[in-house]
Amino acid sequence: MRRERRKVVANEKVGPYTLLRVDRGGLDPGIPGQFFMLEAPRRLLPRPMSLCLAPTRELAFLVDPIGPGTRALCALEPGESLAVLGPLGNGFQLDVERPLLVGGGIGVAPLPYLSEVLGAPLAVLGFRSDWHAEAAALVPNAQVCVEPTLVTQLVPEGMHVLACGPEPMLEAVRRVAPGGQLAWEAPMACGYGACYGCAVEIDGELKRLCVEGPVLHAA
Amino acid sequence: MLLNASGCLDALTAPDVARSLDAFVTKTVTPEPRDGNAPVRIAETDVGMLNSIGLANPGIDRFLSRTLPQLAKLGVPVWVSVGGFAADEYAELCSRLDDEADVAAIELNVSCPNVESPAQSAAQIVATARLATRKQLWAKLSPAVPDIAEVANAARAAGADGLSLVNTIRGLKLDDRTLEPALGPGAGGLSGPALKPIALAAVHACYRATGLPIVGMGGVSNGRDVLEFVAAGACHVALGTVLFGDPDAPTRIRIELAAELERRGLRDLDEAHALAHSSVLAIPTT
Numbered sequence: 001m002r003r004e005r006r007k008v009v010a011n012e013k014v015g016p017y018t019l020l021r022v023d024r025g026g027l028d029p030g031i032p033g034q035f036f037m038l039e040a041p042r043r044l045l046p047r048p049m050s051l052c053l054a055p056t057r058e059l060a061f062l063v064d065p066i067g068p069g070t071r072a073l074c075a076l077e078p079g080e081s082l083a084v085l086g087p088l089g090n091g092f093q094l095d096v097e098r099p100l101l102v103g104g105g106i107g108v109a110p111l112p113y114l115s116e117v118l119g120a121p122l123a124v125l126g127f128r129s130d131w132h133a134e135a136a137a138l139v140p141n142a143q144v145c146v147e148p149t150l151v152t153q154l155v156p157e158g159m160h161v162l163a164c165g166p167e168p169m170l171e172a173v174r175r176v177a178p179g180g181q182l183a184w185e186a187p188m189a190c191g192y193g194a195c196y197g198c199a200v201e202i203d204g205e206l207k208r209l210c211v212e213g214p215v216l217h218a219a
Numbered sequence: 220m221l222l223n224a225s226g227c228l229d230a231l232t233a234p235d236v237a238r239s240l241d242a243f244v245t246k247t248v249t250p251e252p253r254d255g256n257a258p259v260r261i262a263e264t265d266v267g268m269l270n271s272i273g274l275a276n277p278g279i280d281r282f283l284s285r286t287l288p289q290l291a292k293l294g295v296p297v298w299v300s301v302g303g304f305a306a307d308e309y310a311e312l313c314s315r316l317d318d319e320a321d322v323a324a325i326e327l328n329v330s331c332p333n334v335e336s337p338a339q340s341a342a343q344i345v346a347t348a349r350l351a352t353r354k355q356l357w358a359k360l361s362p363a364v365p366d367i368a369e370v371a372n373a374a375r376a377a378g379a380d381g382l383s384l385v386n387t388i389r390g391l392k393l394d395d396r397t398l399e400p401a402l403g404p405g406a407g408g409l410s411g412p413a414l415k416p417i418a419l420a421a422v423h424a425c426y427r428a429t430g431l432p433i434v435g436m437g438g439v440s441n442g443r444d445v446l447e448f449v450a451a452g453a454c455h456v457a458l459g460t461v462l463f464g465d466p467d468a469p470t471r472i473r474i475e476l477a478a479e480l481e482r483r484g485l486r487d488l489d490e491a492h493a494l495a496h497s498s499v500l501a502i503p504t505t
Contacts, residue, residue, distance in 0.1 A: 001466070044263055044267065044412070044460065045463060046463075067395075069263070189268060189460075190464070193233060194232070194462055194463060194466075195227070195272075196272045197260045197270060198260075199258055199272075200258065206275065
C-alpha cells in the first residue's frame with residue numbers, strides 16, 4: 001500500500017454519479033475489485049472507493065454523493081489535490097471460464113476496469129431509474145434493467161458470476177448463481193486492517209472486510 | 220516516544236506503520252476470544268469518529284501462541300493492552316504475560332466505553348494486577364469521571380507505573396435519514412479532534428496530581444499536538460484516529476515536531492516536558 005497526494009484531472013457527471021479522475025503518479029492501479037482510500041476534503045476519515053477505470057496515467061473512481069464525504073469528493077475541481085492510499089484488499093480472481101459481470105446501482109463502480117481486464121465479457125446491470133442507468137455506458141457489452149425488473153432475472157445459467165452491488169442484490173445473486181465472486185461493502189475508517197470497523201460475518205466469524213475482502217467467494 | 224493508541228493499528232497487517240513507531244500497543248486482549256460488537260461499528264461525526272468494536276480479539280491463549288511470536292519478529296517493543304470484566308481476570312492476564320520476554324509493558328484497559336465496566340474500581344484492578352506481574356503497568360483511564368486526578372492518585376497508590384490518558388468518551392450519532400443510532404450497538408467511543416482538549420486537561424491534571432509517567436493521547440494529528448501533550452506533562456504520545464486516515468502519520472508528525480521545536484528554540488522534547496506547569500506548579504494540589 002502506498003499513499004500519495006494526487007491532483008484531480010477531471011470530475012465528470014455520469015447520471016447521478018461523478019467519475020473522479022485523478023493523476024496516477026506512482027500508484028499501482030491494482031487488480032479489479034481492489035479499492036483505494038480517498039481523502040475527503042474537510043472530513044476526518046477517508047472514503048473507500050473501488051477503482052472504476054485505469055486510463056493511462058490516471059485512476060478513476062465512480063462516486064455516489066450520498067453523504068458529506070462523497071459530496072465533497074464530487075465537488076473537487078480539476079487541479080485540486082487529495083491523498084490517495086492503495087490499492088487495498090483482495091480483488092476479483094480473474095482466471096475464470098464464462099465470466100458474467102453483475103452490478104447493481106453504484107455497485108457498477110468496479111466493473112468497467114474488470115470488464116477491460118477480462119476483454120469485455122457479458123454484463124448484466126440493474127438500476128433504480130433511467131437516470132442512474134446512465135452509468136451503464138461505462139461497461140461494454142451490458143444488458144441493463146431498471147426497477148421493478150431485478151438484475152437476477154437477467155442472470156443466465158452456467159456462468160461464473162463476478163458481482164458488486166447492494167447487500168440484498170448480492171444475497172439474491174448468491175442464491176441464483178452459487179460459487180461466484182461477490183464484492184461487498186462496509187463502512188471503513190482505515191482500509192488497511194487497523195480500525196476493525198468493517199467487520200462482516202464470514203463463515204460464521206466476524207472478519208475485517210478490508211483484509212479478507214472486499215471480494216469474497218460465495219458459498 | 221511515539222506509540223499507537225490501543226486498537227488503532229494492527230502491526231501484522233501494517234508492519235511498516237508499526238515500525239515507524241517507538242513501541243507498538245496491541246489491541247486489548249481478554250481472557251476468552253471475542254468477536255466484538257455487531258456492525259455497524261464506526262461512524263464519522265463533524266468533530267470526531269465513533270467506534271463500537273467491543274474488544275474483538277483472539278483471547279489470551281491464541282494471542283500468546285500465535286500473535287505475540289509474530290509481533291516479536293517486527294523488532295518494535297510490544298506493549299500488551301489487557302481487559303476483563305473483573306479484577307481477577309486482569310490479574311490472570313498479567314500473570315500469563317509476566318514471563319514473556321517479548322512483552323515490554325502492560326496497559327490495563329480499565330475504561331472501554333463499549334463493553335460492560337468491570338465490577339471493581341480502576342485502583343482495585345491495578346492493585347490486583349500488581350500482585351500478578353513484575354512488568355511495567357500502565358493504567359488507561361477514562362476522562363468521563365468527576366475527578367480523573369483522584370482516580371490517577373488511587374492508581375498510583377495501587378502500584379501503577381504510569382498512566383495512559385485518555386480512553387474514548389461515549390458519544391452518539393443519529394442516522395440522518397432514520398434518526399436511529401448510526402452504530403449497531405447504539406452509542407460508541409468518541410475519538411479524534413473533539414477528544415484533544417479533554418485529553419490535554421486529563422494529562423495536565425494527572426501530571427500535577429501524581430507526577431507519574433504519562434502516555435498522552437486523544438486527537439493527536441500533528442507535531443504541534445505532540446508538543447502540547449508533552450508540555451501538559453506526557454512523556455510519551457500515542458496516535459489513534461489519525462492513523463486511520465494517514466498511515467504515514469508517525470513519520471510526518473516527527474518531521475513536524477522537529478520543526479515545531481526548532482521554531483520555539485527548544486533543544487528537544489525533554490526541554491518541553493511539563494512546560495504548561497511552570498507557572499502553576501507552586502499551587503498545592505488537594
